[in-house]
Amino acid sequence: MAYVFPPAPPVSLPVAGQADRFAIRRIFCVGRNYAEHAREMGHDDREPPFFFMKPADAVVEHGATVPYPPGTSDLHYEAELVVAIGTGGRNIEKVNAVNHIYGYACGNDLTRRDLQAAAKKAGRPWDMAKGFDQSAVIGPIHRAEDVGHIDRAAITLRLNGDIRQSSDVADMIWATDEIIAHLSGLIEFAPGDLIMTGTPAGVGALQPGDRAVVSINGLPDLSVTIGDPA
Numbered sequence: 464m465a466y467v468f469p470p471a472p473p474v475s476l477p478v479a480g481q482a483d484r485f486a487i488r489r490i491f492c493v494g495r496n497y498a499e500h501a502r503e504m505g506h507d508d509r510e511p512p513f514f515f516m517k518p519a520d521a522v523v524e525h526g527a528t529v530p531y532p533p534g535t536s537d538l539h540y541e542a543e544l545v546v547a548i549g550t551g552g553r554n555i556e557k558v559n560a561v562n563h564i565y566g567y568a569c570g571n572d573l574t575r576r577d578l579q580a581a582a583k584k585a586g587r588p589w590d591m592a593k594g595f596d597q598s599a600v601i602g603p604i605h606r607a608e609d610v611g612h613i614d615r616a617a618i619t620l621r622l623n624g625d626i627r628q629s630s631d632v633a634d635m636i637w638a639t640d641e642i643i644a645h646l647s648g649l650i651e652f653a654p655g656d657l658i659m660t661g662t663p664a665g666v667g668a669l670q671p672g673d674r675a676v677v678s679i680n681g682l683p684d685l686s687v688t689i690g691d692p693a
């Protein structure tokens with residue numbers, strides 16, 4: 464097989480304690496999955512889960528500096544638990560969901576909040592608010608066989624050292640097994656898929672020079688620095 468230009472190299476993340484890397488297929492994201500965050504965005508706490516996506520090549524690793532993105536004056540952080548799928552499947556039952564999980568990571572779902580607000584108001588897609596370049600900050604993946612399954616763990620985000628988000632992944636409206644069950648009725652999961660499971664209350668703006676650190680109990684911290692516009 465020949466190509467008219469060289470295909471992009473696979474996007475991947477390191478796996479803690481392993482030489483081999485985790486090749487990323489797709490990034491699914493859950494909207495409004497913590498009641499307090501749903502309320503701060505002006506919604507009721509319980510409604511069926513809904514999903515949006517980021518391109519795989521939006522991934523940025525721990526410690527990176529992300530240039531302040533174009534087209535926004537309201538870039539936000541969102542601390543999230545990331546679930547890595549190791550075994551594909553469709554119509555996965557909630558009780559079997561854990562068998563499809565390879566591991567977990569800390570994530571920061573960078574969001575152009577002003578573009579998202581405009582899209583919501585106009586009933587338009589969120590892609591340019593959520594799926595822009597370098598918008599998916601994700602730490603190394605930790606295998607479930609090493610760290611266990613994470614369904615209860617403190618999750619915080621510190622901005623320049625100050626705590627801005629503080630919750631527990633047990634407070635997710637839709638738990639990981641329910642998310643996998645729902646999503647696998649809409650798409651067929653493949654190994655390498657990631658799920659960003661939603662963010663707690665306390666989202667806020669980032670400026671050039673800011674450092675945001677996501678902590679989830681049982682995983683190492685994930686940091687990102689915002690740089691000047693490219």
Ligand code: MN
Pocket residue numbers: 492493494541543572659661662
């Ligand atoms: Mn999010």
